[in-house]
Amino acid sequence: MKAVRGLLALALGLMLSAAHAEPYLAIRAGLKCSACHVNPTGGGLRNAVGNSFAQNVIPSNALPDALQGWNGSLLDDRLRLGGDLRTATTRTSVPGQPTRRVGGTEQTRLYADVQLVKDYLGVYLDEQVAPGKSERQEAYVRLSTPGLGWYAKAGQFYLPFGWRLQDNLAFVRQLSGISMTVPDKGLELGHESDAWSIQLVRSNGPGNKGPVTGHQTTAQAMWLQPWGRLGAAAAQVKSTAGDRQAWGLFAGTTTGPLAWLAEIDVVSDAGYAQGKRRQVATLLEANWLVQTGHNLKLTTEYLDPDRRVAHDNKVRHSLVYEYTPIAFVQLRAGSRKFGGIPQNPVDNRRQTFVELHALY
Numbered sequence: 001m002k003a004v005r006g007l008l009a010l011a012l013g014l015m016l017s018a019a020h021a022e023p024y025l026a027i028r029a030g031l032k033c034s035a036c037h038v039n040p041t042g043g044g045l046r047n048a049v050g051n052s053f054a055q056n057v058i059p060s061n062a063l064p065d066a067l068q069g070w071n072g073s074l075l076d077d078r079l080r081l082g083g084d085l086r087t088a089t090t091r092t093s094v095p096g097q098p099t100r101r102v103g104g105t106e107q108t109r110l111y112a113d114v115q116l117v118k119d120y121l122g123v124y125l126d127e128q129v130a131p132g133k134s135e136r137q138e139a140y141v142r143l144s145t146p147g148l149g150w151y152a153k154a155g156q157f158y159l160p161f162g163w164r165l166q167d168n169l170a171f172v173r174q175l176s177g178i179s180m181t182v183p184d185k186g187l188e189l190g191h192e193s194d195a196w197s198i199q200l201v202r203s204n205g206p207g208n209k210g211p212v213t214g215h216q217t218t219a220q221a222m223w224l225q226p227w228g229r230l231g232a233a234a235a236q237v238k239s240t241a242g243d244r245q246a247w248g249l250f251a252g253t254t255t256g257p258l259a260w261l262a263e264i265d266v267v268s269d270a271g272y273a274q275g276k277r278r279q280v281a282t283l284l285e286a287n288w289l290v291q292t293g294h295n296l297k298l299t300t301e302y303l304d305p306d307r308r309v310a311h312d313n314k315v316r317h318s319l320v321y322e323y324t325p326i327a328f329v330q331l332r333a334g335s336r337k338f339g340g341i342p343q344n345p346v347d348n349r350r351q352t353f354v355e356l357h358a359l360y
Contacts, residue, residue: 023163024259024287024297027228027252029057033164034192038080038113040148041160041190041199043180044126044138045082045111048073054359055327060293063327078118084109085358095345105131106355119146124157137183153188159206160188160199160220161233162248162263163283171303171316172263175281176246178235182206184216197222205237214239228253228260242271261285278307295322297334314340314347330357 023042026033033042036050046054051072055063062068073080089103108130114123126138140155158164161178173179186203198221205216215238222231230251237244250263267279285299297320304313320334332355340347 022166022287023252024261024285024295025053025058027261028254028259028287028289029053030226032192032197032224034148034197038122038124039138039157040144040151040153040192040197041158042164043158044084045080045113045124046072047080048077058293059324059327059329060291061326078115080111080113082111083358084111086355088353088355090351090353092349092351094349097345107131109137120144148190148192151190151192153190154186156183156185157188158182159184159201159203159216159218159235161218161235161246162220162231162250162265163252163261167318170283170299171281171301171314172248172265172283175267175279175303176235176248176265177206177244178218178246186216195224197224205239207237207241208239212239212241214241239271242269244269244271257289259287259289261287277305280304280307293324295324296320297322312341314338328359330359331355332357 023033026036026042034040036046036053037043038045038047055068072082085108086106087104088106089101092100107128109126109128112125116122120143122142122144124138124140124142126136128135128137136156138155138157140153140157142151142153144151158180159178159182161176162172164180165173167173168179168181184203184206186201188199188201190197190199199219201216201218203216203218205214208214208216216235218233218235220231220233222229228251231249233246233248233250235244235246244267246265246267248263248265250261252259252261254260261283262285263283265281268276269279270276280303282302283299284301285297288296288298290296297318299316299318299320301316301318302313303315306312316336316338318334318336320332322330322332324330332353334353336351336353338347338349338351342348
């Protein structure tokens with residue numbers, strides 16, 4: 001019977017996902033990213049604690065008996081597997097233009113973590129297999145002390161900068177240029193303790209490819225307290241296409257059933273023909289735990305793409321309802337309203353969407 005349960009759970013794990021758990025869940029539970037994820041800076045494959053959290057805390061209903069207890073590990077926890085499947089249908093309305101509808105698979109990813117020397121040396125892989133051709137997202141070797149007191153990552157990985165949001169199109173993620181769609185190659189050193197999460201990275205720079213050469217230095221520190229957390233990040237890009245500096249402040253806390261996230265990013269970018277641009281993006285997000293398995297998300301965002309130009313700012317307001325009926329499956333429906341330059345209809349569009357996430 002145990003073998004049958006293991007095979008059923010493994011099949012579910014490969015079909016479903018390890019997903020990009022949103023940071024409001026960590027704020028709400030008072031946990032660090034590394035408490036639930038194999039990756040010390042969060043996102044991607046969950047560890048045993050993360051899988052237990054996903055099964056027993058997030059959903060409104062329990063899994064069938066045959067699937068309960070599966071934590072994603074094989075071979076005495078030396079091999080851990082997962083995946084990420086997302087599909088969506090989006091309707092976009094632009095003033096003066098026909099309404100557009102698009103739908104299909106947004107992404108299918110497979111994850112694996114192999115412990116070559118348990119608790120000390122591991123290899124992590126994140127492969128996007130759909131849509132389109134297979135593409136490597138993360139592939140790195142991780143050397144660490146037990147409990148991730150100190151660690152080093154070498155290879156290709158996502159850079160740490162601000163909140164690791166599920167919505168990679170958020171203004172703060174677009175402006176910083178750092179999200180879970182833009183991996184980089186380099187070396188990351190990190191430290192995890194009860195009160196601190198600190199990373200220092202030397203990498204190629206995501207935009208330094210082909211004839212464009214240079215490097216990027218990224219640093220982030222997050223202070224964790226019972227009331228929430230406060231973080232700061234900085235990134236400096238040296239590039240033949242123009243140097244770039246980014247600074248970010250971010251924070252999270254709870255008030256009753258509400259989990260709050262806030263971030264402000266400031267960028268100075270010399271890569272424009274018209275000269276250096278100073279840019280600002282902000283995010284404020286409230287997540288209301290309506291009841292177990294039901295989350296209502298309200299987000300307001302602001303972007304100023306050039307501080308020298310008046311009246312060129314953009315805003316985006318989102319209302320999203322997330323329903324998690326059972327572990328590893330989430331339904332999301334929402335609406336977004338964009339506002340910006342009056343004469344640009346695209347900057348004043350509206351979107352509604354329905355998404356299915358299979359999360360393991």
